Structures are given as structure tokens and as C-alpha cells.
Amino acid sequence: MYGNWGMLLRIDLSSGQMYDWHIDEETYRLFLGGSGLASRLFFQLKGHEAEPLSPDNPLIFLNGPASGTNFPGCSRVAICARSPLTNIWGESSMGGWFSRRLKGTGYDGIVFTGASPHPVYLLLDGDRAELRDASHLWGSDAFEAEEALIKEAGGGRAAVACIGPAGENLVRFASVVSGRGHLAARCGMGAVMGSKNLKGVVARGNAKCRIADEAAYEKAREAALRNISGSLFAEGLNLFxxxxxxxxxxxxxxxxxxxxxxxxxxxxxxxxxxxxxxxxxxxxxxxxxxxxxxxxxxxxxxxxxxxxxxxxxxxxxxxxxxxxxxxxxxxxxxxxxxxxxxxxxxxxxxxxxxxxxxxxxxxxxxxxxxxxxxxxxxxxxxxxxxxxxxxxxxxxxxxxxxxxxxxxxxxxxxxxxxxxxxxxxxCPMHDPRALWSMALGYATSIRGGCHNRDTNLGLEMGMDDLSEIGFPRTRPYRSEGKAVMTVHSQAVASVCDAAVICVFAWKGAGSSLAMLRDMLNAVTGYGLTLDDLLEVGNRIWYQKRSICNLCGAGRSDDEVPRRIIHPHLEGEASEFLGALNPLIRVNNRLMGLIKSERLLAYVKSFHARVLLRNTFRTVNAAGKLLPRRAPRSRRAPVKGGEARTRGGVDFHSMLEEFYRLRELDENGHPGASVLERYGLGDVSRVLHASENPACCNRP
The missing domain is CATH 1.10.569.10 (Aldehyde Ferredoxin Oxidoreductase Protein, subunit A, domain 2)
Structure with a gap:
């Protein structure tokens, strides 16, 4: 096997027992790794039947096939469980060095079940695994705990993923922390660790998996690095x-x-x-x-x-x-x-x-x-x-x-x-009134309000491009095409999540699915096509969606708050996305034409000194050149509730089209035929044999 070790460490915290869990290569091929593979394992472990803060809720740390390599962006690790905040499928990821050190131990990931009777941490040093008492660290913040755990592990190449007091006290949005500033922040994975009395994990490994085609890997890596070095997006991230x-x-x-x-x-x-x-x-x-x-x-x-x-x-x-x-x-x-x-x-x-x-x-x-x-x-x-x-x-x-x-x-x-x-x-800090597809992305995300379970943000702004898979651009402030765009972008994002690649590095390298395909094929030897990758992404989406359904989520949960799809209560929106999108696209195209390193250096310097420091003014100036649109509807005050409006985001037409494209039934469940098509027949049998659970979005 290339890219992966084919083995996870499984730990029952209640008994302290540990054993190796071997995963066959076909399962890796179908789900890749990260949150994609984690969702499959979670379903097999019947995690949807466990309460989020119960010992039976599986907590899964999982790397991707390129984790541990030096490909830019492959430094993240996925952490997954049933979320105590949403009560459905939960996933989060974080960067830093923990992914590298975990993969270096000879395991692709760790699966925790049960709950320890007292606080513990896991030391994973090479192929040696040991549960150690953490009572002396209970109550310390994440920064203090990390420093102490690295010292107890002997320093050197150790990396830590731990919780602070919020996780110990079961705050429903508690995070997992690594390297001080790296957090698996969303969905309350820190609270799941706290419920298991698991203060942290220390990984200290340096081994590397075999790569199927070293020459192809280096070619893909060099192309990514070259694109990043010429990317104004990456330059802006570095500077600001x-x-x-x-x-x-x-x-x-x-x-x-x-x-x-x-x-x-x-x-x-x-x-x-x-x-x-x-x-x-x-x-x-x-x-x-x-x-x-x-x-x-x-x-x-x-x-x-x-x-x-x-x-x-x-x-x-x-x-x-x-x-x-x-x-x-x-x-x-x-x-x-x-x-x-x-x-x-x-x-x-x-x-x-x-x-x-x-x-x-x-x-x-x-x-x-x-x-x-x-x-x-x-x-x-x-x-x-x-x-x-x-x-x-x-x-x-x-x-x-x-x-x-x-x-x-x-x-x-x-x-x-x-x-x-x-x-x-x-919900995260992106407003669907500026980017209409975000409303549909939020409503149908597999983990609740999230802008990273699809690539709609980058597509609407002009930073990302799906033309390589035959998808045309959509117009700002229009519903047409947004549903099919969301379906495709969810598949692309699912592949990125399964590869556990940083979206910033991926965008800096050109947001190319072909680049991701070339890297994954070089590492694993799978020989995947773009269509194969999209199939993997859709399979993962349906697996996660079905888990959410089994946890109680249904059609009535695929909604967004009225406030964020109707005109603002205070002030008037600029609606300048129509100016920003072409500016970014033309900018990216021109940068791709520059061959001179000297000219590239000058353009990047000008971008840093002038454009990035005047982004607000530049976009406003360009926006004022746009044809004026008809004024948006005003809110009319109503007694005893949010203002009544006409206009706003055409959300429900997008949702209806999305349901048709995704083949979801009146309960919001995927039909048996679409699950069978993606090789999820066992999921279909469980989902359609169960009673329709109560809606998770009600008290």
C-alpha cells in the first residue's frame, strides 16, 4: 500500500485496551482518508446510535494519504465524532505539526471509544502506545498542557493535540488545540474529548509512507510550489x-x-x-x-x-x-x-x-x-x-x-x-446576502452552518474555477445555476477534506482539481480520473448526509435564519460583488501570463504596497462603475417579530433544485437508488429501515 499505512490504533478508554485496526485498500480508494474515511468508519461503528457526550460516541483522528509528505498544505488532521453542539455528524480539522507526527508513528489515525474513569493522555511514540495519567493537568489551559505534555514526552519531535478547561467542562463548542494557534475549532470535538476524560494526545513519530511514483510526486509538488510563489492570494495571506x-x-x-x-x-x-x-x-x-x-x-x-x-x-x-x-x-x-x-x-x-x-x-x-x-x-x-x-x-x-x-x-x-x-x-462570517450560494451551502452542509464544506465562497468571488470539470460561472445576486454549482462544489470540498489538504494552500496553488488528482495518484498509485474524484466526493457527501439523517436531521433542518437572506435592518448593502469577481479573475489570468521573475517580483510588490492596503477603496471605486440595479425591498415593521420583507435571497428555489439534483426525498433522505449508485447499499438499508427520527432542529 502506498500513501497510507493501512492501520489505525483503536483504543477503548473504559478498559484501557488497545489494538491495531487494519483497513483494506479498497476502502481507502473509495473514501481516501480524513473526514471521508472517518465517516465510513463512524457508520460501521454505529456512532449515530450514541449520544454525543456518551462513552459510545467514537472519536476519530484521521490523516489523509499525503499527510506526512512535504506537499504544501498536507499538514492537517481531521477530528470527527457526533457533535454535542449540533447532535449530528461533526468534523473539524487543524494544521500545524500534529498530522506529520501522528502519521510518522506508523498509524493513519486513532479511534477512541469508551471513557476513562480518570483523566488520561495518550503517548504515541513511534510504534509504542501508552495511556498515562493526566490528573495533574486537568484544569490547566491548552497552552500550559501542551508545554507540560511535550516535556513529559521527552521533547524533541513531539506534537500535541489537547483540550483546555472548555473541553473539560463540556462547553458544547469546545475545541481541540495544537501548537498554541492551531485549532480544530468547530462542532465541539473538544467537549467529546472532555467527556472521555482524554486531556490530550502526544504523537512523536518521524516515519514516512512509501510514495507510488516519486518522479510524478515531485513534478506535482514543484508545480504547486511554483503556482504558490506566483499567487497574489498566497502573498496576501503571508503579509496580512x-x-x-x-x-x-x-x-x-x-x-x-x-x-x-x-x-x-x-x-x-x-x-x-x-x-x-x-x-x-x-x-x-x-x-x-x-x-x-x-x-x-x-x-x-x-x-x-x-x-x-x-x-x-x-x-x-x-x-x-x-x-x-x-x-x-x-x-x-x-x-x-x-x-x-x-x-x-x-x-x-x-x-x-x-x-x-x-x-x-x-x-x-x-x-x-x-x-x-x-x-x-x-x-x-x-x-x-x-x-x-x-x-x-x-x-x-x-x-x-x-x-x-x-x-x-x-x-x-x-x-x-x-x-x-x-x-x-x-454561522461563520460570510453573508449570503452578498454571496447567494452561501445560503444553500449553509443549509445543506453536513455539519451545520459552514462555508468550508463547499467551495461556493471562492467560486462566487472569482478565486476558484470549476471549468476543468465543465461547470460554467454563475452570475452574482441570481439563483440560476447556484444549486448545480453547490452540488459540484460540495463534491470538490469533500475530496479536499478527505485528502485533508489546507484550502488556502490549494487556492494558492491554483484551486485545481487536476493538481489534486495528480498529487493523489502519485502518492497512492490509484490512477484516479477527475470523474473518479468527483465520484469519491459525492460518495462521501452521501455517507455523511445519511449519518445526519440517522441522527435526526431532515428536510425541515435544511433552512437558514430569515434574517440572513433578507435585506439588512440597518444600512444598505453595496452589492459590489459584480465588480470584485471580474477583478479577481482578470488578475489571476494576468498573473498566469507573467514569465519574468523580475516582473513577477515587481507586480507582487505593487500588490502588497498599494492594492492590498487599499482593497476597500479599489472595490468601491470599481463597484461605482457598475450599472445601477433596482433598489432592494425595504423592511416593513411588524408587531411581535422580525420585519416582513419582499425580495432578498431566492433561497427556496435553490433548495428545491438542490433536492432534485441530489435525489433527496420529502424527508431530506437520499433515495435508495442514489445510495446504491455510490456503493452505499448498506447505508441505504439502515437508513430506510429506520423510523424517521425526530427533527434535530427542535427542542
Whole structure:
């Protein structure tokens, strides 16, 4: 076998027993690895029958076939289980060095079941596996725990994946942390670890799998590196991190503001952008294993109320959820809040989304100081944000309720119209009113509100291209073609997730499915075609979708909050996506024509000095040249609820078309014929033999 070891380590934490689990090559060929293969194993283990925080819920760490190689972007590891936040299939991934060290032990991954009677951690040193007592580390934050675990493992090549107090206290959106700034943040995988009394995993391996065709692999790798070196997208990530996208996102009103109420917040954009970060608190840039981009930020706040030592800086999503969503424009405060979320091991998106709901609920009179423990919740209160992060992680006072997420709060106190989640997971910082296909992607994502289980974001903006599989571009602010685009882009994203490749490295290398195919074939020797890869992606999507159905999700859960598909309550959206999309596409095409290294260096320098620092102005100037569209409908106030509107995103027509293309029945379940077509007959028999479970999106 090439690329994979063909073996997982399976551990029953209740008994402490461990054994090797051999996986046949055909299963790898059908599901590749990462969350794709994990979903298949989860189904075989009947994980859908287990409650999320019960010992029977399988917790799966899994690499991809190219993990451990030096191909750029193959430094991530998938962590999967039934989610305590959504109650359906949960998956997350993180970069850094843990994937490399885990693959180097001779295992492709680890499957945990059961629950230890006391806190433990797993030491995986080469082919030696040992469960060790972690009682002395219980209560320590993730940064402290990682430092201690590396020391106990003997230092050197050890890498750690661990939880902080949020995971120990079963905060439903607790994260798994590695390398201080690398988090498997979404879906509450840290809470699943906490429920098993598993403080962390230490991997210390350096072995490498065999590659099927070394020459073809080097050719694919060199092509990827060459594309990255000439990519303005990669250059922007290096200079300004993912927060460099704040200016662009704000220009097209893609960044949610004030719990999705407000169209645009220019002061926030100027105060929280990646450019501002680079000019003020940035001290270093860091990279994941074998990645030339170095998008990670190290920041330090040397003075003031939010002083903090050097540590991981906020990403785009952290800036959005902890800043824009709460109308906090102080970069130092947002950096401090983000660092606390990392140390506690807590998803910043869900933290910010839940707090935004709570603030609005308080202002609407649904919450009072008796509930909040005397705290007057309001927008623009960084001191309040810091305090509530502490309370959530420790489940103290009102923090105990906030730790359940915004859906649970809205079930108890009302205000479901402004609890912005899909299937229980707070939505990320991309607004479907700017990018219509995002509404359909959120509604039909296999893990709840998510922008990474498809490639719609890049396709709508013009960064990605599906023309190599015969898919034409769609028009901004139109529903036509968005359903078929989403079906194809979900398949592509499923392949990326199964390969566990970083989407930033993939985009920097050209967002090419052919490049991914060439790399995977060189590593594994499978000889996959583009059609084969799409078949793998669709097979994985249907496997995960069926798991969600078995967990209780159905058609009524494939919805998005009305607020995020109707015109904003405050301000007016720019609708400049029509200017941005061609700008990016023409830019990418011109960069591909440059052969002179000297000219390339000049263009990149100009891009860094001028364009990236003036993204907001550039997009606004280009947008004003567009033909004026008819004004969007205005909201009309109604008594006792969200405003009534006409217009907005044509969501339900997209959903109907999606259901037809995906061959989903009236319950939202895949039909037997489509499951059989993708070799999932056993899934079909279980799914269609079961009673239709209760909807997961209701109390």
C-alpha cells in the first residue's frame, strides 16, 4: 500500500485496551482518508446510535494519504465524532505539526471509544502506545498542557493535540488545540474529548509512507510550489494573514455586523483589518509543516487594558465573530479575546455568535440581569466580552447557559429569529446576502452552518474555477445555476477534506482539481480520473448526509435564519460583488501570463504596497462603475417579530433544485437508488429501515 499505512490504533478508554485496526485498500480508494474515511468508519461503528457526550460516541483522528509528505498544505488532521453542539455528524480539522507526527508513528489515525474513569493522555511514540495519567493537568489551559505534555514526552519531535478547561467542562463548542494557534475549532470535538476524560494526545513519530511514483510526486509538488510563489492570494495571506480579507469582505458587505443586522461597518474594517494588525501588534509570521505561505500570525499587545504576551493572532473568523458581530472595534481587545478562546480551547465563531444573540435578546427584553448575573449586555463592550469568555469556559453563572450555544438559548428564552445558526452551529462570517450560494451551502452542509464544506465562497468571488470539470460561472445576486454549482462544489470540498489538504494552500496553488488528482495518484498509485474524484466526493457527501439523517436531521433542518437572506435592518448593502469577481479573475489570468521573475517580483510588490492596503477603496471605486440595479425591498415593521420583507435571497428555489439534483426525498433522505449508485447499499438499508427520527432542529 502506498500513501497510507493501512492501520489505525483503536483504543477503548473504559478498559484501557488497545489494538491495531487494519483497513483494506479498497476502502481507502473509495473514501481516501480524513473526514471521508472517518465517516465510513463512524457508520460501521454505529456512532449515530450514541449520544454525543456518551462513552459510545467514537472519536476519530484521521490523516489523509499525503499527510506526512512535504506537499504544501498536507499538514492537517481531521477530528470527527457526533457533535454535542449540533447532535449530528461533526468534523473539524487543524494544521500545524500534529498530522506529520501522528502519521510518522506508523498509524493513519486513532479511534477512541469508551471513557476513562480518570483523566488520561495518550503517548504515541513511534510504534509504542501508552495511556498515562493526566490528573495533574486537568484544569490547566491548552497552552500550559501542551508545554507540560511535550516535556513529559521527552521533547524533541513531539506534537500535541489537547483540550483546555472548555473541553473539560463540556462547553458544547469546545475545541481541540495544537501548537498554541492551531485549532480544530468547530462542532465541539473538544467537549467529546472532555467527556472521555482524554486531556490530550502526544504523537512523536518521524516515519514516512512509501510514495507510488516519486518522479510524478515531485513534478506535482514543484508545480504547486511554483503556482504558490506566483499567487497574489498566497502573498496576501503571508503579509496580512486571513484577516487581510476583512477589507475585501467589508467592501462587498460579506462581513456580518451586529448579529447580522447591519450592512457595513467601515470603522470596524479600518480598526480590525489584517493591514492594521501588521502595522501595530504583529511580531512574527508562522507556517504549518511544509507550507511556504506562513499565514499564521504572532501578535503582542505591550500596553493598555488588553496587554498580552506574544501569541497567536486572530484569524478572519475571529476578527469577525469577536469584533464585527459585537461592534467591538478595538484590535487589542479582539486579540486578547481570541487568545483566551485559544487557551481555553473554545471556538471563536460560536463564542461570538452566541454572545451576539445574548446581547440582542437582552436588548429585546428576553433576558434580564437576573438571568445574566447582573451583567448589562450591550454592543461595543470589550470588557464584557473578556469577562464572559472566562465564564463560558468555566461554566460559571450565566456562562453555563452560554456554553450551550445560541440555539439552546433561543429555545429557552425565545428570539429564534435572531439566533443565527444552522442545525445548531453558529454561522461563520460570510453573508449570503452578498454571496447567494452561501445560503444553500449553509443549509445543506453536513455539519451545520459552514462555508468550508463547499467551495461556493471562492467560486462566487472569482478565486476558484470549476471549468476543468465543465461547470460554467454563475452570475452574482441570481439563483440560476447556484444549486448545480453547490452540488459540484460540495463534491470538490469533500475530496479536499478527505485528502485533508489546507484550502488556502490549494487556492494558492491554483484551486485545481487536476493538481489534486495528480498529487493523489502519485502518492497512492490509484490512477484516479477527475470523474473518479468527483465520484469519491459525492460518495462521501452521501455517507455523511445519511449519518445526519440517522441522527435526526431532515428536510425541515435544511433552512437558514430569515434574517440572513433578507435585506439588512440597518444600512444598505453595496452589492459590489459584480465588480470584485471580474477583478479577481482578470488578475489571476494576468498573473498566469507573467514569465519574468523580475516582473513577477515587481507586480507582487505593487500588490502588497498599494492594492492590498487599499482593497476597500479599489472595490468601491470599481463597484461605482457598475450599472445601477433596482433598489432592494425595504423592511416593513411588524408587531411581535422580525420585519416582513419582499425580495432578498431566492433561497427556496435553490433548495428545491438542490433536492432534485441530489435525489433527496420529502424527508431530506437520499433515495435508495442514489445510495446504491455510490456503493452505499448498506447505508441505504439502515437508513430506510429506520423510523424517521425526530427533527434535530427542535427542542
Amino acid at each position: 494573514g486571513t484577516a487581510g480579507g476583512v477589507d475585501l469582505s467589508s467592501a462587498i458587505c460579506d462581513m456580518p455586523v451586529k448579529n447580522w443586522r447591519e450592512a457595513q461597518w467601515r470603522e470596524g474594517m479600518e480598526g480590525l483589518s489584517g493591514v492594521k494588525m501588521a502595522d501595530t501588534i504583529l511580531t512574527a509570521r508562522r507556517s504549518c509543516y511544509a507550507c511556504p505561505i506562513a499565514c499564521k500570525r504572532v501578535v503582542e499587545v505591550r500596553e493598555g487594558d488588553y496587554g498580552m504576551p506574544g501569541g497567536p493572532g486572530p484569524e478572519y473568523e475571529g476578527v469577525g465573530s469577536l469584533g464585527f458581530m459585537l461592534k467591538i472595534g478595538d484590535l487589542n481587545a479582539v486579540a486578547k479575546a481570541n487568545a483566551l478562546c485559544n487557551a481555553y480551547g473554545m471556538d471563536a465563531i460560536s463564542t461570538g455568535g452566541t454572545l451576539a444573540y445574548a446581547i440582542e435578546a437582552f436588548r429585546e427584553g428576553l433576558l434580564d440581569m437576573g438571568v445574566t448575573g447582573g451583567v448589562v449586555l450591550d454592543w461595543g463592550r470589550p470588557d464584557q466580552l473578556i469577562e464572559l469568555i472566562h465564564r463560558i469556559a468555566r461554566r460559571e453563572g450565566f456562562g453555563d447557559e452560554l456554553a450551550e450555544g445560541c440555539r439552546a438559548l433561543s429555545w429557552r428564552y425565545g428570539g429564534q429569529e435572531f439566533a443565527i445558526h444552522v442545525k445548531g452551529m453558529e
